Amino acid sequence: MSTVTIPTQPQLEMPKKHYLNDNYGIRSWLLTKDHKRIAVLYLITITFFFLIGGVFAALIRLHLLVPEGALFQADVYNKLFSLHGVNMVFFFLVPSIPATLGNFLVPLMVGAKDLALPKINLASWYIFIIGACFSVATMVLGGVDTGWTFYTPLSSGYLKTHVVTMAVGIIIAGFASIFTGLNFIVTVHRMRAPGLTWGRLPLFIWSNYATSLIMVLATPVLAITLILLAVERGFHIGIFDPKLGGDPVLFQHMFWFYSHPAVYIMILPGMGVISEIVTCFSRKRVFGYSFVAFSSIAIAVFGFLVWAHHMFVAGISTYSALVFSLMSFAVAIPSAVKVFNWTATMYKGSVSFHTPMLYAIGFIGLFTIGGLTGLFLAALGLDIHVHDTYFVIAHFHYVMVGGMVMAYLGGLHFWWPKLTGRMYPEGWAKLAALITFIGFNLTFFPQFILGYLGMPRRYAAYPPEFQVLNVLSTAGASILAVGFILPLIYLLWSMRYGEVAGPNPWQAKGLEWETSSPPPTHNFEHTPVVTEDPYHYGEEQDGEVPVVP
Amino acid sequence: MSHSQTTTTEHHPALAHQFDSMEQQREASNFGMWCFLLTEIMMFGGLFTAYLIYRLKYYEAFVAGSWSIQVSWGFANTLVLIASSLTMAMAVWSAQRGIRRFQILFIALTMLLGSAFLGVKAKEYYDKYEECHIPGASFNAEGGLGCETGNIAQEVANREKIPLEAARQIARQTQIFFSFYFAMTGLHALHMILGMGLMTWLLLKANRGDFSPEYYSPVEYGGLYWHFVDIVWIYLFPLLYLISRHR
Numbered sequence: 001m002s003t004v005t006i007p008t009q010p011q012l013e014m015p016k017k018h019y020l021n022d023n024y025g026i027r028s029w030l031l032t033k034d035h036k037r038i039a040v041l042y043l044i045t046i047t048f049f050f051l052i053g054g055v056f057a058a059l060i061r062l063h064l065l066v067p068e069g070a071l072f073q074a075d076v077y078n079k080l081f082s083l084h085g086v087n088m089v090f091f092f093l094v095p096s097i098p099a100t101l102g103n104f105l106v107p108l109m110v111g112a113k114d115l116a117l118p119k120i121n122l123a124s125w126y127i128f129i130i131g132a133c134f135s136v137a138t139m140v141l142g143g144v145d146t147g148w149t150f151y152t153p154l155s156s157g158y159l160k161t162h163v164v165t166m167a168v169g170i171i172i173a174g175f176a177s178i179f180t181g182l183n184f185i186v187t188v189h190r191m192r193a194p195g196l197t198w199g200r201l202p203l204f205i206w207s208n209y210a211t212s213l214i215m216v217l218a219t220p221v222l223a224i225t226l227i228l229l230a231v232e233r234g235f236h237i238g239i240f241d242p243k244l245g246g247d248p249v250l251f252q253h254m255f256w257f258y259s260h261p262a263v264y265i266m267i268l269p270g271m272g273v274i275s276e277i278v279t280c281f282s283r284k285r286v287f288g289y290s291f292v293a294f295s296s297i298a299i300a301v302f303g304f305l306v307w308a309h310h311m312f313v314a315g316i317s318t319y320s321a322l323v324f325s326l327m328s329f330a331v332a333i334p335s336a337v338k339v340f341n342w343t344a345t346m347y348k349g350s351v352s353f354h355t356p357m358l359y360a361i362g363f364i365g366l367f368t369i370g371g372l373t374g375l376f377l378a379a380l381g382l383d384i385h386v387h388d389t390y391f392v393i394a395h396f397h398y399v400m401v402g403g404m405v406m407a408y409l410g411g412l413h414f415w416w417p418k419l420t421g422r423m424y425p426e427g428w429a430k431l432a433a434l435i436t437f438i439g440f441n442l443t444f445f446p447q448f449i450l451g452y453l454g455m456p457r458r459y460a461a462y463p464p465e466f467q468v469l470n471v472l473s474t475a476g477a478s479i480l481a482v483g484f485i486l487p488l489i490y491l492l493w494s495m496r497y498g499e500v501a502g503p504n505p506w507q508a509k510g511l512e513w514e515t516s517s518p519p520p521t522h523n524f525e526h527t528p529v530v531t532e533d534p535y536h537y538g539e540e541q542d543g544e545v546p547v548v549p
Numbered sequence: 550m551s552h553s554q555t556t557t558t559e560h561h562p563a564l565a566h567q568f569d570s571m572e573q574q575r576e577a578s579n580f581g582m583w584c585f586l587l588t589e590i591m592m593f594g595g596l597f598t599a600y601l602i603y604r605l606k607y608y609e610a611f612v613a614g615s616w617s618i619q620v621s622w623g624f625a626n627t628l629v630l631i632a633s634s635l636t637m638a639m640a641v642w643s644a645q646r647g648i649r650r651f652q653i654l655f656i657a658l659t660m661l662l663g664s665a666f667l668g669v670k671a672k673e674y675y676d677k678y679e680e681c682h683i684p685g686a687s688f689n690a691e692g693g694l695g696c697e698t699g700n701i702a703q704e705v706a707n708r709e710k711i712p713l714e715a716a717r718q719i720a721r722q723t724q725i726f727f728s729f730y731f732a733m734t735g736l737h738a739l740h741m742i743l744g745m746g747l748m749t750w751l752l753l754k755a756n757r758g759d760f761s762p763e764y765y766s767p768v769e770y771g772g773l774y775w776h777f778v779d780i781v782w783i784y785l786f787p788l789l790y791l792i793s794r795h796r
Binding site for chain 2 (some may be wrong): 107112113114115116117118120178182183185186189190191216217218219220221223224225227228231235236237238239245246247250254257522527
């Protein structure tokens with residue numbers, strides 16, 4: 001550990017002209033083709049849905065405070081967890097990092113003036129908004145109670161709620177993520193600055209590229225699946241309903257063909273963020289760059305071959321279950337490669353514990369727990385015991401919240417100076433990171449135990465012996481809520497009152513730090529030329545590696 | 550990590566701000582269209598998979614269903630679409646050479662053939678409506694109640710030499726064949742309609758004289774889309790009209 005710090009210039013000033021003040025007025029935002037402004041539009045939109053999804057989560061936890069259920073009728077409870085799932089998955093987690101940080105950073109990191117297809121990028125946001133309107137309409141009209149999985153024939157034949165409205169919203173929002181993914185792929189292939197070879201790409205780009213592959217290849221299958229569901233519901237023709245001659249298991253196959261790769265849409269970009277943060281705050285080159293890069297691609301590819309592990313109890317053949325179980329175990333390899341490489345990057349580095357690093361370390365621990373419990377669920381025998389219990393809930397919340405949301409918040413703090421030109425208040429931010437970590441574990445660790453003891457998911461009531469663990473979980477959720485609301489307040493505050501950050505407050509490597517903060521509308525004064533490998537950290541000064549100032 | 554250099558490019562009016570050269574712009578827009586076509590393949594792929602699974606499950610009903618649609622119309626439409634792909638390719642050729650008069654001619658011809666396809670499809674849909682073969686509550690493939698022309702049960706009984714009661718069972722199951730028939734050809738027709746919109750836009754641009762040997766990528770990726778929709782039909786035609794029709 002070193003003690004030398006790089007002296008910072010005492011007086012930093014905001015650049016006179018940047019993307020935020022280039023021009024004013026609502027039209028300049030709503031008709032913008034600037035990827036940075038579109039990222040901000042997305043940021044506002046998904047924050048709204050994160051809050052809505054969060055309110056549903058809070059209501060669920062409050063309801064489960066007592067065994068018989070504290071607040072709602074069972075059918076209202078069904079709507080709450082369905083809307084929580086749908087909003088969080090399709091309107092927050094899927095677009096979260098790609099559409100905000102990805103939109104903002106991909107062109108900057110490859111040294112381009114914009115994404116390859118700026119009009120398509122703006123169209124993506126509008127399409128997302130139209131899909132979001134359908135989701136809001138569903139909630140206003142009275143909700144949906146299928147769970148986020150829309151299993152047939154329950155969804156297509158029996159429920160009287162607004163299944164079709166919600167399905168249409170999800171199909172439309174899906175096209176938004178197809179457009180984002182398509183744009184990233186074209187940009188990474190065709191817009192890289194001179195000298196920026198594939199082997200020099202930042203790992204954030206690699207992980208978003210892998211995510212884009214999934215978005216482009218899997219999302220259309222969800223669209224056609226939900227179209228068939230809507231057709232069955234609308235015209236009473238048999239596609240999935242066994243009473244009408246259909247096959248309900250086919251729906252599950254088609255749904256999970258998208259929705260399992262989609263969970264990698266929800267974690268891969270987070271892994272990219274963590275790679276950037278860990279290397280910057282360890283002042284070391286990433287350990288095993290090409291392994292980390294290709295593990296992203298491997299996760300994307302393997303992710304397409306494991307979907308039926310959601311269906312071990314749905315009556316699929318034992319032999320296919322065996323193969324899907326084996327493939328699911330195989331996904332653990334590239335995931336573990338990443339975890340080991342992050343820890344190896346920190347080993348003997350000059351680690352400093354700024355807020356983004358706190359989130360990153362939290363991510364590594366929580367993702368490891370989430371990932372390993374995923375192996376429990378991929379095991380054919382054990383899955384029978386814990387299938388559809390709170391064990392599953394805890395597992396994917398460790399990955400989605402402990403993983404992706406922590407990475408999202410870490411990335412937001414890390415690049416906040418670049419987005420706004422100002423620093424967030426470090427003390428408050430560290431506190432929020434700590435509260436989030438404690439609240440998260442208190443909320444979801446008891447659910448592992450609950451699930452293992454046999455408490456099923458999606459029930460509005462539970463036997464009294466589970467109450468202690470449920471109370472712990474609800475208490476944790478209220479702490480977690482504080483951890484999420486704090487950043488919302490101080491980040492907004494910092495936009496006006498935060499210290500001026502300067503172009504590179506972390507002394508980080510990467511093209512995005514070479515332009516002013518906030519960047520000008522065209523990103524770079526001159527097209528940058530790349531001459532070095534990424535993460536060229538670790539130049540020694542007087543025999544010591546300087547930590548982040 | 551880097552140093553900077555100034556870029557010097559002569560500025561073509563059609564060069565978008567994010568690109569350095571027309572070459573880069575052309576490659577990016579074509580590559581974008583290829584990626585988009587990949588998503589289309591996955592979307593139709595889901596539908597084709599479901600079709601094949603039900604085809605195995607309800608084999609007799611799918612065969613009986615394909616008896617009740619007109620191969621002649623399907624074949625005519627196949628020819629129309631292949632011809633439209635030729636005129637589309639000619640439009641790209643004339644855009645590459647910057648011959649405005651030919652661009653307008655060939656794009657207009659492509660649109661004409663596209664409308665002919667949609668017209669025939671509409672006629673086929675209307676026939677299905679007359680025969681009561683629209684899936685849903687009013688579906689009836691067993692004759693009677695003004696639906697005599699669409700009596701699949703009788704036809705199955707005659708052709709397969711099986712009792713009428715067994716044939717009625719198969720006729721009822723053809724509803725699922727028709728669900729897929731309408732879903733697949735409907736999704737395809739929707740793509741044709743979007744393609745017509747794309748062609749209208751290209752026609753306006755060609756009329757304005759936008760395309761030149763330096764800038765013709767919209768015609769090129771419009772063409773890619775058109776050929777893709779054509780190829781989907783090349784698969785739909787045998788799947789729905791031809792296979793197992795004669796046993």
